[in-house]
Amino acid sequence: MIDFWFGAAALLLVALAFLLLPVVRGRRAQTEEDRTALNVALYEERVQELSAQREAGSLETGQFDVARAEAARELLDDTEGGELKRFGALGRGLPLIAALLVPVAGIAMYWHWGALDRVQLAREFSTQPQTMQEMLARLERAVEVQPDNAEAWYFLGRTYMSQERPEEAAQAFEQTVRLAGRQPDLLGQWAQALYFGGGRQWTEQLQEITREALHGDRNETTTLGLMGIAAFEERRFADAMEYWGRLVALLPEQDPSRAAIQGGIERARAEMGEARADDSDETVATETPVLELEVQLSLAPEVLKEVRSDDTVFVFARGAAGPPMPLAVKRLTVAELPTTVTLSDRDAMMPELRLSNFDQIRLAARISRAGDATRGEWRGESDAVTPSAGDTLELSIDTADTP
Template sequence: MIDFWLAAGLLLLVALSFLLIPVLRVRRAQLEEDRTALNVALYQERVAELQTEREEGVLNAAQLDTGRAEAARELLADTEGADAPRESRLGKPLPLLAAVLVPLLGLGLYLHFGASDKVELTREFAQAPQSMEEMTLRLERAVAAQPDSAEGLYFLGRTYMAQDRPADAAKIFERTVAVAGRQPELLGQWAQAQYFADGKKWSDKVQALTDEALKLDPKEVTSLGLLGIAAFESERYQDAIDYWGRLLVELPEGDKSRDALQGGITRATEKLQASGGKVVQAPVAKAAALLKVRVDLAPALKAKVQPGDSVFIFARAVSGPPAPLAAKRMTVADLPATVELGDADAMMPQLKLSNFPEVQLVARISRAGQPTAGEWIGRSQPLASSTTAQQQLTIDSPDK
């Protein structure tokens, strides 16, 4: 902070110079005025002496005139170059008072509206913390300086969890949700912290948080893991196996937590079998479908379409509802183009590509921008929804 205050002091000196320089100029003008008054007094005294000598007969009239002229020349020589006297309407006290008040007022305004704490935090964050306690202290100060920073709140909550402070973490995650909105990941973190803060006792609050998180995102990993832990602790081993099995599918290969998670599933399976129960395997989810297709325009049609015409590319079930299962939109100017149609592009959640064994690819040009009717169309032969090879689709026929 030393360089900051040095810069502030330099700016303060510049500001004071604008106030004090006029005061110094007035003082110099006053000195000039006093010197001019002294010269005038000396001139008047010299003229009086000449007049006395004339009356005594020492000087004649010509000599008197010559003496007066000489005294006048000396007066002009002494006052030559002096500025005209200036009048100050403000007076001297006001600029001096302002010179004192300006620094005090500036300092007060900076302490009230400034951000010296954030400047100091920025300097501290430029250096790596030496301990977990130092990192926690920095995060706490950052949150105090920026209480609306969702990122700062989130990392502080995670740090509290790493330090086995779940009660503090639960409060911070609650604030994070209030700032960033009810996002599934934040709800899961809040539920986890609240569960451990309550001494690993399941509550209606934790249940509501996990339910909301999984409703927004059925793959939310923290909620799945927490529900598995709670089920295991309450000896609901089949539920624990189901939740942890769903979580295991979401974890990427090579994730260090996969081994621990698989170990938990194994222990839950052993306890379930030891109690006389039978493990019910969850149905294996179908692999998500993803079709890659390159769409082009027949050469004979290039002169008959306009660059701004809409192009709708979609897949529909060969045996099933007529509604498109997945769709993309572009313009003629974008052709040729390669697009991907998958479960993520489903028009409705229950109508996914992977739910139908055979589909047909369709590309339609519509000048009016209507996906159900247009001028030109291209269709593929039926193909399996599990096809991975890139398909070629050419728009070459009138849309009837």
């Protein structure tokens, strides 16, 4: 902020210069005026002396005229180049008082109506934040300084959601809606935060917000996804499939969330089929055997020196011949290693991608400091194995994970 105060001081000095310059110039003009008056007085005194000498007979008329002309020439020489300027009668006191009041009044008005906090905030946002916590702190300060900034409230809500703080996110999105209007996408974000912040309980308020959002835009993606989740958890599987089906149709082919949503649709279809089977008197329910694999997971000594206890560890199984999507995934941390992890059909991401449906699988594990299952710093992988119930397999993380 030092350059800001330097700039303000420079502008203040310019203002003071406009006030004090007339005072300085007035003093110079007064000095010039006094000098001219003195020369005139001396000239008049000289003329009186010459007149007295002429009356006394000591000076002839011709000599008198020459001497008077000489005195007049001297007067002209003394006053030549000095223009007599008259200045306003403000005096010296008023400009000096104004010069003292200007900086005091300027500082007082700036503290009252100025935007020093916004200048500081703009400086903070001019640099890239190093951590998510730093970004969150800046956004919280932004809404404190600019409570009517809808954009700041919106990004604060999104950041709260990414930090799994839905209650605070709901408050931020409520402010966003209040400032920016009841736009369908903002209503969808608000409803989502309310749902997760309220313990996944559907309320009358949520019903009204989602109804309004879909009335404004029947293809509002956040609202469709939320309605599907709520329907699934209330075991309204047909409604969940309808909402998620509409959502999948809207997402581009390369969207990474398409597979997860499609998996949710398949799971809802399977749950609906099981519910119908349970309600049928003509069908005898039989439990399908569940395949379980025990995986003894460990770290190589050279890897143990390079990782941190809070680094994320992903353990997955894939079909040896594909597809690339994992059949089962477990998540833990380095602090829990070595340990035994159980992978089973219950961990399937999609009903048709169960361990028991594949003749051969490969086990893999990855350590990711960023918590990204697709890339990290270290990994381990097994050869292709034939899954069998009760098997215990060993897997060691021992290789640098290269892209």
